[in-house]
Structure formats: C-alpha cells, structure tokens
Amino acid sequence: MDQTDLPTIDFSELVSADGLKFSTPKQVQVCRDLVRAFCSTGFACLQNHGISSEKIDSAFSKSEQFFSQDTKVKGQFTRKEGETVGWTRIGVEGFNPDRPTDLKELFNIKPEDDQPWPNDTIPDFSSTMLDFYQRCSTLNHQVLKAIAVGLDLADSEYLNTAHCSTSMTNLCLLHYPPIPEDIHEGQIRCGEHSDWGSITLLFQEGGLEIQNSDGEWWAPPCIPGSILVNVGDCLQQWTTDQLKSTRHRVSLPKDDASSRSRRSMAFFSMPNNDCVIECLDGSAKYPPVVAIDYFNKKLDEIRNRGSK
Ligand SMILES: O=C(O)CCC(=O)C(=O)O
Numbered sequence: 001m002d003q004t005d006l007p008t009i010d011f012s013e014l015v016s017a018d019g020l021k022f023s024t025p026k027q028v029q030v031c032r033d034l035v036r037a038f039c040s041t042g043f044a045c046l047q048n049h050g051i052s053s054e055k056i057d058s059a060f061s062k063s064e065q066f067f068s069q070d071t072k073v074k075g076q077f078t079r080k081e082g083e084t085v086g087w088t089r090i091g092v093e094g095f096n097p098d099r100p101t102d103l104k105e106l107f108n109i110k111p112e113d114d115q116p117w118p119n120d121t122i123p124d125f126s127s128t129m130l131d132f133y134q135r136c137s138t139l140n141h142q143v144l145k146a147i148a149v150g151l152d153l154a155d156s157e158y159l160n161t162a163h164c165s166t167s168m169t170n171l172c173l174l175h176y177p178p179i180p181e182d183i184h185e186g187q188i189r190c191g192e193h194s195d196w197g198s199i200t201l202l203f204q205e206g207g208l209e210i211q212n213s214d215g216e217w218w219a220p221p222c223i224p225g226s227i228l229v230n231v232g233d234c235l236q237q238w239t240t241d242q243l244k245s246t247r248h249r250v251s252l253p254k255d256d257a258s259s260r261s262r263r264s265m266a267f268f269s270m271p272n273n274d275c276v277i278e279c280l281d282g283s284a285k286y287p288p289v290v291a292i293d294y295f296n297k298k299l300d301e302i303r304n305r306g307s308k
Pocket residue numbers: 174190195202203204207208248249250263264265266
C-alpha cells in the first residue's frame with residue numbers, strides 16, 4: 001500500500017451486526033481490512049459508521065457556540081489542575097516540546113459528575129454532547145472488537161473488556177482561532193505527535209497532516225461524513241508494534257485561510273485506569289505498565305508549559 005494512501009473502510013456490515021458479534025465472512029473481512037490499514041498507515045477513513053452527519057454537525061455547532069464566548073465566560077469552565085474535564089485556553093498545551101505551545105483551545109468532556117456544563121449560556125449543550133459521546137463510545141467498541149477479530153485474538157472480547165470501566169477516555173472539542181500576527185517562531189496549530197491511547201476517532205474537515213514512514217507529511221483527503229480513526233501509542237505497545245501509532249500535526253494554514261478558524265473533535269479512547277498494558281503476543285518487548293501511570297506521565301509532558 002502506498003504510504004500516502006488513506007484506506008477507506010465501509011463499516012456498514014459491522015454497524016448492522018447483532019451487537020458485537022462479527023462472525024460472518026463479510027464482517028470478518030471488514031475487521032481484517034481495518035487491521036491491515038492500522039498495520040500500514042495507522043489511520044483509516046470510516047464510512048457508514050452509524051453516526052449521522054446531523055449528529056456530528058450539531059456537536060460541532062454547540063462546540064462553536066462555546067468557543068465564540070468571551071474569555072471571561074469560558075474561564076468559568078477552566079480545567080482544574082490534575083483533572084481532565086473543562087476548558088484549556090491557548091498557550092497551555094503543546095504536543096511537540098521542540099516547538100512553542102499549540103495555537104488551540106480545547107474543551108474536554110467526560111460523562112461524569114464533575115464535568116462543568118455551559119448550559120446557562122448554551123441551551124442543550126450537555127444533552128447534545130452526552131448523546132454524541134455515547135455514539136462515539138459505541139463506535140469505539142465496534143472498532144475495538146473489529147481489531148480483536150482482525151488480529152485473531154484468542155479472546156475476541158479482550159479489548160472491549162479492557163475499555164469498560166473508569167478510564168481517561170474523553171471527547172475533546174478543539175478550536176483553532178485565526179492565526180494572530182504575533183506568533184512565535186515555529187508555533188503551529190497542533191505540534192507533531194502521536195496519540196497516547198488505544199484509538200482516536202477524529203472529526204476534522206481538512207488541515208490534518210500525517211507522517212509517512214519516510215518522514216514526509218501528507219494530507220489525507222477529507223470525505224464528508226466520514227470519520228478518521230487512528231491507533232495510539234498504547235495500542236501500538238499492546239500489539240508489539242504490529243499496529244502503528246502514526247505521528248500527525250496541524251500546520252499553519254496557507255494564504256487567506258489564516259484568517260479563518262478551524263474546528264475539530266477527537267474522541268480519545270483509553271483503556272481502564274487499572275489495566276496493565278502487556279504485549280498481547282506474550283513477548284517482553286515492552287515492560288508491563290499500568291494505564292493510569294502511563295497517561296499521567298504523558299499529560300505532565302504536554303501541559304503547563306507556560307504561555308510561550
Ligand atoms: O485537530 C486535529 O485535526 C487533530 C488534533 C489531534 O491530533 C489531537 O488533538 O490529538
């Protein structure tokens with residue numbers, strides 16, 4: 001497969017399956033195709049995935065309403081130290097430590113009691129987002145089961161069970177404002193990185209670049225209504241590097257696109273906090289690590305970098 005090919009996977013066979021029972025030859029073929037995409041590009045484009053364009057649009061619309069508010073209003077929802085949920089202003093997170101912080105703000109969502117909801121200023125924000133989160137979660141489990149079947153794991157429930165209790169899984173709304181005049185040298189919208197979790201469901205409309213094995217950057221095509229899904233470091237480690245956690249980034253836009261903002265949403269699927277990530281093939285290539293320790297270390301690396 002060409003290293004700048006984005007494999008497209010038609011998920012309809014799996015979405016219409018009886019629960020997570022992917023056993024017909026057609027269903028098994030889809031699972032194998034997905035795993036093949038993850039073994040080469042690390043990314044796939046999911047079509048007929050069961051999340052309607054209306055649902056995606058309404059989540060985007062609520063997200064836009066949130067970010068368009070005054071900084072003072074957003075400030076009330078600031079993510080607390082050590083927590084996952086809430087608003088993170090520009091200048092806090094930076095994915096590539098060799099660059100200044102990313103030109104993005106974000107709002108993290110988890111269906112938990114301490115989630116701050118801006119329902120007073122944005123009616124139906126929480127109901128829209130919780131509904132969207134559940135749909136992403138369903139698709140997440142379909143993808144995880146597909147991976148287990150495509151990999152021929154002895155226990156095809158293994159990955160689903162490893163994603164069924166308290167975890168750092170979250171939905172991240174992202175807003176990249178128009179590029180200001182006074183940015184720092186090397187500053188971009190989202191620095192080069194690989195995701196850390198199991199898989200990421202990414203809703204974006206252009207601007208993403210993926211690195212191929214020659215180190216070159218390419219932009220995957222954007223197919224309306226489709227969802228990108230990619231492998232994170234944790235799943236790469238779990239599968240002893242069989243599935244690839246591919247680096248990606250969002251550069252500065254060209255020409256007049258600089259004056260426009262960009263939006264995206266990412267559903268980061270993470271294993272249960274207490275899950276021990278051990279190579280599934282029984283090898284000792286990576287020492288076992290408890291998921292929560294792994295993620296806390298990664299979070300420390302990207303956050304609190306000041307307002308460089
Ligand atoms: O905004 C995007 O399209 C990509 C964001 C991303 O890669 C991330 O937040 O991990």
